[in-house]
Amino acid sequence: MKRYVSSVRDHCSTWFARLKSAAAASAARLQPLAAALCVTLKPLVAAAWQRLRHPTRRGVLIAMAALPALFVLYVLVLIPFTPGIGDIRKARVDRPAQILSADGKLLAEFKPSNREWVPLAQISPHMIDALIATEDHRFYEHHGIDWRRTAGAALHTFSGDRQGGSTITQQLARNLYPDEVGRAPTLTRKLKEAITALKIEAVYSKPQILETYLNTVPFLYNAYGIEMASRTYFDRSADQLDILQAATLTGMLKGNSYYNPVINPERALQRRNTVLAQMVKYGKLSEADYARLKGKPLRVDFERQTEPPGPAPHFAQQLRKWLIAWADRNDYNIYSDGLIVRTTIDSRLQSMATAALTQHGNQLQSIANGAWSGRSGCSAGNDLFRTFIRETPDYRAARDAGQPDADAIAHLASDHGFMRALCKSKTDVQAGFLAIDPRNGQIKAWVGSRDFANEPFDHVQQARRQPGSTFKPFVYGAAFAQGAKPADTFIDQPVEIPLAGGEVWQPTDDVSPSGKPVTLRDALAYSRNRITAQLMMQVGPDRVARLARAMGVRDSRLDAVPSLALGTSPVTLKEMVSAYGTIANDGSYLEPRMITRIEDSSGDVLAEFAPASPERALPVAADRTLLDTMRDVVNRGTGSSIRSRFGIRADVAGKTGTTQDNTDGWFILMSPQLVAGAWVGFDDGRVTLGSDYWGQGARSALPIVGDFFQRALRSRLVDPRARFTTDVEPGAFEMFREKLRAWIDVLFASHEHKPQTPAAPVRRAPPARPAPAPVPAPVPSAPSAASAPETPAFEAAPPARPLGVPPIIGPASAPQGESPFPSQEPALAPTPTPDAPEPMPATGDDGAQQGAAPMQDH
Structure with missing residues (x-):
């Protein structure tokens, strides 16, 4: 090692020595060159300095000619950085993109600002006279720039009395192009403004310039253009303005805030009289009329003008973002090219969704007001x-x-x-609603809050909340994909699941453990947390998280932990409804769609958007098993008021969800033609309705979806006769087993006359991966006498409805004998009124975060 370090040190020393030697040699070679360069430049510099100290006449003339030449060159350089002629031609064409529903109704117009364009003929002549007399009295004489006024303004500015010299055309250039031209008091900005004004004069006539200016000038309070200003300050149209009102609005152009007639009426009155004096000066008003008018009050009739939000404002808000990006990529302008965007929204379903959410949201708000x-x-x-x-x-x-x-x-x-x-x-109670056609992914209704004007935040796409038990179908779907059956059972007993860090998760229900076997069908119908937790540990959190992502929960983060089974990872309503659409579509995911095609103003198709290619997320057999199991949620489980209260007899399936402390209420309902879901809660998750009854998803979110589906079915926008296909093709092994069983039945037919009362078979859940020790194992297929309950209430009950057999869709009573919880069935009573939900069966709790208190689900 020492020898290696010594070798490296010697190598580095040699390299630095060579570098130093090369640098010294280079310096020696460059020194003569530098000396020669200094000798050559020294006389030239001295001569130039001498000319500057003692300029000749020729030199002065050259210098004087060079300055304008440089100025002209600078102007030419700025021309490409100003708006083009094509852009200027489009600027006065107010053709915003029109957003149409699937049935041809106007949903929104994408305007650059809150204005209504009116032609010059529909603007009061008093307004035009006041504008020209005050802002640009030589308007009809110049070609965009008033050189006399510009020179006078420059002299006053240099003397310390700053004045504006912009013409109406130059002001229009600033209004139309605030980013390209700007408002900074610099020479470059003024030159850009002048160049743009000359271009405007070359493209527009004088009347067109006046019309464009008066329709684009801002007047505070989100009022753009003279029409909106007239309505805002005087509650009348632009063609009805009298001379005093016209002078008041013209006076605001010098400084909207400073001369605001609402906040600063004294200043606005003085400025109005100044405008009247200018009209007298240039022959637009007589002295006698001025003397009579200047003492009159302002008489402002102020009312803010709000742009109508339209029937689907949250949908339009999301669509605008997408359309701007599309237009930029394809060189279109959504404000002036007259695009026609045909969307997937059905205006009738949208109206029904809005009405249902508003009605039931207001009822919940009354409850919240009482609680707080x-x-x-x-x-x-x-x-x-x-x-x-x-x-x-x-x-x-x-x-x-x-x-x-x-x-x-x-x-x-x-x-x-x-x-x-x-x-x-x-x-303030908030809610979100979304409906999607599962056959093609088209979004049919989108309501992001109770009132867009007061709450523009979108609770469909932007809000992420814990989904509670609406997440459970992913656990059961993953189990069915592994071979589990709805009749497989787990014991309803206390569950303890060890977690990382030594913590223990103990999911609970709002009923005590019965110690009896519970089928997966019943566990999902009644939303049993203890059973779902055991199933989760058998399936595995990673597999459940992957399935949820494949089915549609693709943007939110999912923590692959045991409590994910009970919906502890926040998601959006759009993701959940999209995932349920996958369940309704035989396990194939379709990306939600907002647009079908885009046309130009003439109706020619610019772009068409076909449905996305389906992506297989869940095997067909497993998906149909899951769908059939979820039918029981509305037939006899936590969502049974869909049948009893709203009278829906169609083939539907769904799931309720409620999070810890009743913070979030969820319900999603599926039919073959439409999947709809609702979320209800508060923006601050610490706030609740203060009621264990009304805070449940079955009583907060379900009525919104039930009301919507009831309206849609009655209007035949959804076919009540449509049925899910839940028949599962048997595999080769199942076919062989059935034939063998039939042969055995024939062989032992002679013994069938003996009276027997066999217990209903209890099937073992198929093995997956070993569950942790504290988690109870599935019940054996043939329980021993010691483990069998003394009261055969559950075992003697008829077996659960076979898979593929359509549900009994009749009276509002629950099927007898199907539930292992007979005391929890809904009471058979007359159908209550829509304003009073009937009592629901007792249901389980949604476990909250790991080791935390449970979340209830109803």
């Missing part, structure tokens, strides 16, 4: 609400000012306006 009223709710006496107060900027400001914690909270608690606003922001 009084001292136990939105008051400083509530520990949670005190936490909310401490999280506000007002509290932090009070603390920064030196107030103690108690004084700051007391001061804010006495501010009724502050407390009302904080309470509303925290206790």
Whole structure:
């Protein structure tokens, strides 16, 4: 080792010595060259300096000619950095993209701002006279730049009295191209503005310039253009403006905020009279009329103008992002090219979804208001609400000012306006709804919140919440893919699953362990957490997470831990409905679609979007088994009010979900033609409805979906006769086994006359990987007498409905004899009114995070 280090050191020393020698040699060779260069340049520099000190007439003339030449050269360099002629021609064509539903209804128009374009003939002549007299009285004489006014403004600016010299055309250039031209007080910006103004004058006529200017100028409060300004400040159209109103709006152009007639009426009045004086100066108003008008008040009739959100605002919001990217790639402008975008939304289903979510959301809001009223709710006496107060900027400001914690909270608690606003922001019930056609992935209805104007946040695509028991079908689907059957059983007993770090996860239900075997069909129908946890450990969290991703949960992170079985990884509603669409589509995933095609303003097709290629996520046999098992959720399980309350007799399947402390309520329902799901909760996960009854997914989210499906079926937008195909083709082994069993039955037919009451067979779940020691093993196929229950209520019950046999879709009663929990069946009572949900069967809990308290599911 020492010899190696010594060799490296010697090598480096030799290399540095050679480098130093080469550098010295180079310096020696360059020294004569540098000396010669200095000798050559010295007289030239001296001569140039002498000319500068003693300039000749010729030199002065050359210098004077060089400055304009350099200026012209600079202007020529700037021309490519200003808007092109083609862009300027498009600028005054207000043809926003139109978003149409699948049935041809207008959903939205993508405008660059909140404005309504009106032709010059529909603008009051008083407005045009006031504008020209005040902003550009030589408008009809120049070609974009008023050189006299520009020179005068420059002289005043140099003398310290800064003035503007922009013409109406130059102001239009700034309004149309705020990014390319800008507003910085620099020479470069002014040159860009002048170049763009000359281009505008070359393309537009004078009336077109006036019309474009008056339709694009901003007037505060999200009002763009003279039409929106007239409605905002005077509650009338632009053609109805009188001379005082026109002068007031013209006066705002000098400074919208400074001369705002709502906030600064005195300044606005003075500025209005200045505009009237300018009209007198240039012959647009007589002296007598000016004397009569200048003393009149403003008489502002202010009302904000909001752009109508349209029937599907959250859908349009997501679509706008996609369309902008598509237009950029294909060289189109969504604001001026008149694109026609045909979407997958059905306006009728969208209207039904909005009505259902609004109606039931308002009912839940009334419950929330009652739960959060009084001292136990939105008051400083509530520990949670005190936490909310401490999280506000007002509290932090009070603390920064030196107030103690108690004084700051007391001061804010006495501010009724502050407390009302904080309470509303925290206790507003929110919801999301999505419906997808599982046959092609088309999105048919999308409602992102109860009110887009108050809550533009999208709870379909943007919000990630724990899905609770709606995640369980992925566990059962993975088990069925491994060969498990709906009749396989696990013992309903306490479960302890060791976790990393020495913790133990103990999933629970809201009923005590019965110690009896429970089939997978019943466990999913009644959402049993203990059974699902045992099945999860047999299948494996990794396999379940992979299946969920393959089926549609592709954007959210899934933690492959045991509690994933009960939905502890946050996901979006769009992902969950998409995954249930995979279940309804024989196990093939289809990416959700928003658009079918894009056309130009003439109707010519620019792009068509076919359905995505299906991706196999779950074997057909396993998927049909899962779908048939999920029928029992609505036939007799936690979602049975779909039948009893909403009277839906179609072939449907679904799943409820409720997270810890009733924070999130979920329900997703599948039919062969439509899959719809809803989420209900609060933006702050610490807030709940304060009710174990109303907080359950079966009572918060299910009514939204049930109401929607009821409307869709009645209107025949969904065919009530459509049926799922759940017949499973038997394999070769199953066929051989059935033939063998039939042969044995024939052989021993002579013994069938003996009276027997055999117990229903209890099948062993197929082996997968060994479960951890604390997890109970599946029940043997033939239980011993010691393990058999004394009361044969479960074993003597008729076997579960065979796979592939259509469900009994009749009266609202649950099938007798199918449930191992007879005391938990819904009471047979007259169908309640839509406003009063009937009692539901007791159900299990959704385990929350690892080692945490359980989450309930109903």
